Amino acid sequence: MQLFYTPEIQPAHPTFMLSEEESKHAIRVLRLTIGEKIHLIDGRGGLYETEIIEAHPKRTTLRVLSVQENFGKSTYEIHMAVAPTKNIDRIEWFLEKATEIGLTSYTPIICEHSERKEVKVERLEKVAIAAMKQSLKAYLPKIKPATSFSKFIQEIKDETYTKGIAHCVDSEKKYISNTFAPRGKYLILIGPEGDFSEKEISQAIEAGFIPLSLGEARLRTETAALASVLEVSLLNR
Numbered sequence: 001m002q003l004f005y006t007p008e009i010q011p012a013h014p015t016f017m018l019s020e021e022e023s024k025h026a027i028r029v030l031r032l033t034i035g036e037k038i039h040l041i042d043g044r045g046g047l048y049e050t051e052i053i054e055a056h057p058k059r060t061t062l063r064v065l066s067v068q069e070n071f072g073k074s075t076y077e078i079h080m081a082v083a084p085t086k087n088i089d090r091i092e093w094f095l096e097k098a099t100e101i102g103l104t105s106y107t108p109i110i111c112e113h114s115e116r117k118e119v120k121v122e123r124l125e126k127v128a129i130a131a132m133k134q135s136l137k138a139y140l141p142k143i144k145p146a147t148s149f150s151k152f153i154q155e156i157k158d159e160t161y162t163k164g165i166a167h168c169v170d171s172e173k174k175y176i177s178n179t180f181a182p183r184g185k186y187l188i189l190i191g192p193e194g195d196f197s198e199k200e201i202s203q204a205i206e207a208g209f210i211p212l213s214l215g216e217a218r219l220r221t222e223t224a225a226l227a228s229v230l231e232v233s234l235l236n237r
Contacts, residue, residue, distance in 0.1 A: 002030065003133045005140075006040045010156075011067045016040070016050065023060040032046070041106060043132070043140030047071035071138040076236045077104040077185045079161065081226045083150060083192035084108045086115040092127045094222035096231045098141070105142040111149045113194030115236045119146040149200050153207050161187035164212040166224055168195045173213035177229040186232055188212070190225045221232035 004026070009016050015051065017025060026032045034055050040048040040062075046069050050062035078143075080103060084091050094108060108119040124143045132140050147155070162184050164176065180186055189196075189204060196204075214227050 001136060002032075002038045003136065004038060004040050005043065005133060006048075007043050007140075009040055009042050009046070010045060010206050011069065013140040014064055015053070016048075016062050016064060018060040018221050020058045025096060026060050027055050027057040032060075037065070041071075041132070041138040043138070045056065045070045045073055045138050047138045063189050070233050072136075073139070073184045074102050074104070074236075075104075076232065077138055078102065078229060078232050079107070079185075079187045080190065080225055080229060081107045081187065082190040083111050083114050083221060084116045084119045085193065085221050086117075088116065088119070088123075090220070090222040091119075092124065095124055095127050095141075095143075096131040097226050099128045099137070101226075101233050103141045103229055104139075105144065107144040107152060108146040109149050109189070110146055111192050111200060112197040114192040115194075116192075117146075117181045121123065121145055149162045149196075149228050150203065153203055156187065157207050159187075161185050163189075163204075163207070164189045164228075165189040165196070165201065165208040165209040166228060167191060167201050169198065169201060171211055173211040175213055176228065179210055179212070179233055180232065180235060184235050188225075188228045188232075190228065195222055199221040207233050 006021050032052055036052050038050055040050055048064055049066045050064050052062050056060035110117055121143050128141050128143060157192050162180050214224055
């Protein structure tokens with residue numbers, strides 16, 4: 001299945017014109033011609049089967065043959081709030097793999113021990129789009145602007161998440177599989193390379209976050225984040 005990401009398309013559209021970039025890819029790179037069928041995804045769960053009716057490298061026009069809404073809709077939601085790593089490639093790796101598994105949204109959180117303070121959302125969105133297309137999904141994770149840890153905790157305190165925080169400080173912790181119920185709405189915090197500060201851990205627990213254990217090994221930020229997404233996915237199989 002050849003997927004093209006077209007967020008502008010709507011289910012009511014009888015025809016649709018690809019952007020110049022996507023038209024060039026379809027006609028010049030893939031060498032598609034009139035009559036061939038391609039599939040479009042809107043990032044909101046819509047999967048569109050279409051047929052090429054004008055094969056132009058700048059404005060390829062398609063006839064919409066069928067629309068499937070809520071394609072591959074998940075039975076759960078997972079929002080990961082992860083401190084961006086000093087080497088942004090590691091967070092991009094996490095985002096790519098997490099999107100393939102079923103990430104719903106990602107917020108970069110800036111913590112007391114964070115070495116990286118800025119994140120380019122547009123760059124992360126490109127990574128997520130590529131992973132969505134590669135894994136044949138129709139839902140694009142929401143990539144939110146970076147925010148401070150304290151501000152984030154305040155903003156989500158009234159939202160109906162099952163909330164967890166994975167940290168390295170010795171204390172009583174619980175496993176995701178023994179704490180989260182299937183078909184839920186989850187939010188997990190993962191700290192920077194230097195871990196959360198004790199103040200941040202206390203602040204999260206006061207806001208209703210459950211201390212989580214991801215096993216005995218000390219994991220890198222991006223590994224801990226991906227392990228959390230995978231555990232939640234397995235919980236909801």
